[in-house]
Amino acid sequence: MDYASLSANLLLVSFVTYLVATGFFGGAVRKSTSEKAYQKSKFGTVGIWITIVGFIAHIGYFITRWIASGHAPVSNMFEFTTAFAMMLVGAFILLFFMYRTPSLGLFALPIAVIIISYATMFPRDITPLIPALKSKWLTIHVITAALGEAILAISAVAGLIYLIKNIDMSRRSKERMWIEVVMFTVVLVVGFVVSTISFNVAGYEAEFNYVDKDGRPAQVTYNNPPLFGMNEYELLTPDAMEPIASLPAIMNAKTLTTFTWSVLFGTIIYIILRLIFRRPLAAVVQPLTKKANSQLMDEIGYRSVLIGFPVFTLGALIFAMIWAHEAWSRFWGWDPKEVWALITWLFYAAFLHLRLSRGWEGKKSAWLAVIGFIIIMFNLIAVNLIIAGLHSYA
Amino acid sequence: MGNTIKCQCGHVNPEGTELCEACGRPLSEEAKERKIADMRYEGAARRSKTHNMSIIDKTWNFFSSVKVGVWIIIILLVTSAIGTLLPQKMYVAAQTEEEVAAYYELHYGVVGKVYHMLGFNDMYSSWWFKILVGMLGVSIIIASVDRVVPLYKSLKKQRTRRHPSFMKRQRIYGVGKVDHPEQSVEQSAEQFKKLKYNVKLEDGAMLAEKGRFSRWGPYVNHTGLIIFLAGILLRGLPGFYIDEEMWIREGERKAIPSAPGYYIESEGFTMEYYSKEEADEVFGEALDKAGMIAKNYQTDAILYKDKDGALPGTTELEEVKRHPIIVNEPLTYDGYSIFQMDYRLDELYSMTFSLNEKATGESLGQMTIQLDNPAPSYDLGNGVKVEILDYYSDYAGIKDGEPQNLSPVPNNPAFIFKMTTPETPKGETSFVAIRQTLETEENLYEMKFVAADTRDISGLVIRKDKTLWILLIGGIIFMIGVAQGSYWQHRRVWICTGDEGELILAGHTNKNWFGLMKEIDAVKEHVQLPPYEDREDIEKEEKERLKEQKGENE
Numbered sequence: 001m002d003y004a005s006l007s008a009n010l011l012l013v014s015f016v017t018y019l020v021a022t023g024f025f026g027g028a029v030r031k032s033t034s035e036k037a038y039q040k041s042k043f044g045t046v047g048i049w050i051t052i053v054g055f056i057a058h059i060g061y062f063i064t065r066w067i068a069s070g071h072a073p074v075s076n077m078f079e080f081t082t083a084f085a086m087m088l089v090g091a092f093i094l095l096f097f098m099y100r101t102p103s104l105g106l107f108a109l110p111i112a113v114i115i116i117s118y119a120t121m122f123p124r125d126i127t128p129l130i131p132a133l134k135s136k137w138l139t140i141h142v143i144t145a146a147l148g149e150a151i152l153a154i155s156a157v158a159g160l161i162y163l164i165k166n167i168d169m170s171r172r173s174k175e176r177m178w179i180e181v182v183m184f185t186v187v188l189v190v191g192f193v194v195s196t197i198s199f200n201v202a203g204y205e206a207e208f209n210y211v212d213k214d215g216r217p218a219q220v221t222y223n224n225p226p227l228f229g230m231n232e233y234e235l236l237t238p239d240a241m242e243p244i245a246s247l248p249a250i251m252n253a254k255t256l257t258t259f260t261w262s263v264l265f266g267t268i269i270y271i272i273l274r275l276i277f278r279r280p281l282a283a284v285v286q287p288l289t290k291k292a293n294s295q296l297m298d299e300i301g302y303r304s305v306l307i308g309f310p311v312f313t314l315g316a317l318i319f320a321m322i323w324a325h326e327a328w329s330r331f332w333g334w335d336p337k338e339v340w341a342l343i344t345w346l347f348y349a350a351f352l353h354l355r356l357s358r359g360w361e362g363k364k365s366a367w368l369a370v371i372g373f374i375i376i377m378f379n380l381i382a383v384n385l386i387i388a389g390l391h392s393y394a
Numbered sequence: 395m396g397n398t399i400k401c402q403c404g405h406v407n408p409e410g411t412e413l414c415e416a417c418g419r420p421l422s423e424e425a426k427e428r429k430i431a432d433m434r435y436e437g438a439a440r441r442s443k444t445h446n447m448s449i450i451d452k453t454w455n456f457f458s459s460v461k462v463g464v465w466i467i468i469i470l471l472v473t474s475a476i477g478t479l480l481p482q483k484m485y486v487a488a489q490t491e492e493e494v495a496a497y498y499e500l501h502y503g504v505v506g507k508v509y510h511m512l513g514f515n516d517m518y519s520s521w522w523f524k525i526l527v528g529m530l531g532v533s534i535i536i537a538s539v540d541r542v543v544p545l546y547k548s549l550k551k552q553r554t555r556r557h558p559s560f561m562k563r564q565r566i567y568g569v570g571k572v573d574h575p576e577q578s579v580e581q582s583a584e585q586f587k588k589l590k591y592n593v594k595l596e597d598g599a600m601l602a603e604k605g606r607f608s609r610w611g612p613y614v615n616h617t618g619l620i621i622f623l624a625g626i627l628l629r630g631l632p633g634f635y636i637d638e639e640m641w642i643r644e645g646e647r648k649a650i651p652s653a654p655g656y657y658i659e660s661e662g663f664t665m666e667y668y669s670k671e672e673a674d675e676v677f678g679e680a681l682d683k684a685g686m687i688a689k690n691y692q693t694d695a696i697l698y699k700d701k702d703g704a705l706p707g708t709t710e711l712e713e714v715k716r717h718p719i720i721v722n723e724p725l726t727y728d729g730y731s732i733f734q735m736d737y738r739l740d741e742l743y744s745m746t747f748s749l750n751e752k753a754t755g756e757s758l759g760q761m762t763i764q765l766d767n768p769a770p771s772y773d774l775g776n777g778v779k780v781e782i783l784d785y786y787s788d789y790a791g792i793k794d795g796e797p798q799n800l801s802p803v804p805n806n807p808a809f810i811f812k813m814t815t816p817e818t819p820k821g822e823t824s825f826v827a828i829r830q831t832l833e834t835e836e837n838l839y840e841m842k843f844v845a846a847d848t849r850d851i852s853g854l855v856i857r858k859d860k861t862l863w864i865l866l867i868g869g870i871i872f873m874i875g876v877a878q879g880s881y882w883q884h885r886r887v888w889i890c891t892g893d894e895g896e897l898i899l900a901g902h903t904n905k906n907w908f909g910l911m912k913e914i915d916a917v918k919e920h921v922q923l924p925p926y927e928d929r930e931d932i933e934k935e936e937k938e939r940l941k942e943q944k945g946e947n948e
Contacts, residue, residue, distance in 0.1 A: 004676050068676050125680035128668045130688050131721035213501060250501045306880045310873060318869045325862070327722045329733040329855045330637075334518045336478040346471045350464050357460040359937060383478070 003068035010061040017054030021047045022109040028102035029291050038291045044102035058086045069126045072139040081119035085112045087150035103292035108157045117193045137323035144315025149376050151308030156373030158301040159366035165289035183281040191266025199224040206240035208233045213249035224261050228253035301369050309348045316341040340379035410444035413437025415551040418560025430933045431563035438544030457536035466530045477517030531623045534616045542613045555599035556888050565933050566901035568926025575891040578922050582889050585917040599890035611879020618872030625864035636858040644849040661694040663850035692720045693852040729858050736853025742804045743849040747841045765804040777816045784810040789827050813839050885910050899926050
């Protein structure tokens, strides 16, 4: 077997392994009667070892892909996102041995699984590097930035657990609504994955000619039924669906179509889940947080920001500036990706000031951690796909 | 000089001090009321809490507030985000202000019009954005100075023996009888030394302290940020920052803008794509899908410099450096960096024509015209001569009987030739453009296009940035400060004998109380100490109570 296919198989192994490990962490939470028993739980121990096996496979994927392509596998959306998930799991393993907390795994691993599934929706071909990416700084900058973001993401996982545990689900409240919005958003990502896979399996394809925003003719292929057509589109594939509406040239109708399908699928999945459980999803998962120690989650959330913030600063700002100076001749150019890295940095700076100087702990701090993660995801997803700039290599 | 407060211990404190700098006695009513002392700035008097009269005081107080600082951060964050909604001006293909305005309206409709009207399309160089960044800088400086000076003073002035009322107000506190109090104090000192504490002993009192430098972390990282911002300000001064672009054709040698005495020559521009044959097999699928993937953009350049000691006005040059400029690998010399940024392929360089007799098609000779510098006439021998009466490098049709020239760039060259042969000694004129020939009257001869030569143009950017090292130092100091403040803790333990022969123990740390208690417990294994407790709950209640009080006041 060559490295490229070995790499793909290893990723699949780690994906399945994480799912299995999640089950064991669930067992640790459900079966233990006391907090002590929960910390020492057999389920938890088995769970973490399975996680480690998955993590080793994940690292194996990373290394073999690196060997196959000859460059650090962080050069497009798929590669970056899987590396991000890998570091998230790595950070979780480290924290598990520090604090012995299976609850964290019960939430961190499914999130890693969702992130990997999301990543695999993008082209997985091993591509040669374009001139702008041929630099040792690709390895240094992207890996450090991903590591920083992964550590910061762990703080959001801890925050999420804290919130689900401590929000009163029996009473109508703003916080109960917002935590449900967060759950819904997670389901939307699942909706994106399910819709993409469904249409791929069905082999749906629709080709169009259209006129781009500079007035030039262009071509586009949809892999889902085209709800929205590009500017002045002309359908080339017979039997394909005729778009409901044509959008102006500045809007990417293809992206909007994919987004709409994700929302449709996500909403349907959400409604089905609500019909099955007859409760808000946050309330459904609340029992899973029962054993989590609130104070510990607060501590983990804060500590991961303390560690993640400098790593992020180094990777996403300092190394980024050094490379930008070398490749683009200026260390800062207000490119959307750069701006959003700055926004992330400013946000966590505010987080630390609020926590240290104004005593924002507990729920407030947990909400901030969750919002921070949303900003990071926005930079990863929306800035790459919607706000095109110099960084849109995906 | 402001007023002072004299403590019972004899130490004179500046006005506004909460806890005596020397012995720690609570001085203000509020501090006396508290069950656990507020140790954040050691209860030192901050300017912002004591002066509130003049405009300067009020400004100082405004900027020293963390709340204000956080608001500035949030506002900066939101405005930055708004600036990414639509592309910024510099990424828009429009030159004049009207064109820019039209671009936004054309592409983004009403939203674009409003966006442009509000100036959001040039967010980051707008005056309000600059003011915001300036305010953030001021806030960082004032908030830091307001805190670091009193903190430094009181940590320097702290006495080893603290008053029991101070000890009692610490979160970690224990009091009780031991067999030999004096001996316990001395033995603790030994033990804490083993744990790498700095220990001071003073008539039956001990202060063990470690990691004080972590208290300076926030101020160190703020200093780094200020240095960084100062570096950016410096770029506005002449000479610190050069940013120029130039286009250079293959074979050309040109003076480098803003770099007097330097010249650059392009030996050739190369652009390469990955090909399926050459590239690694694993890339096959990607290449099939994407079609063309760029591999390299490269300008082979030679850098020249005026020869030392050459007379002014002479053009004696010496070669300084030969270097292929590729993306990610600029040519650097003497603080200048030259980057490969852009290219234009296949600009017309020369055109070769043949002078033919129309009837027979027989050629009387060929001539090659250098398009950037055409000669006025070409002698083809045997009395055959071609003159160029007029040259239009970028011909754009005829308007009002006059051929129009758009630019000096040879995008679409056109000529008016005068052909003189022994047969036609008076000469015949003919207008020749690409795929077009016009004659005023029927000619015997014609200029027939034979071949064209093209060359590539490299777009280079020249930078000199003397502020880079300042920015780098700022960044490094920031990182050091963050690490210093985040990964070390300032721990202190006080142990002293009381008036009635009891032993009092108190401890404080700025974070990780668990770690501090572990160390006290380690000492306790060797030394007889009173039992102590962590009164975190009381501290929390205290905070709640104060918050409510504040709420009522507001």
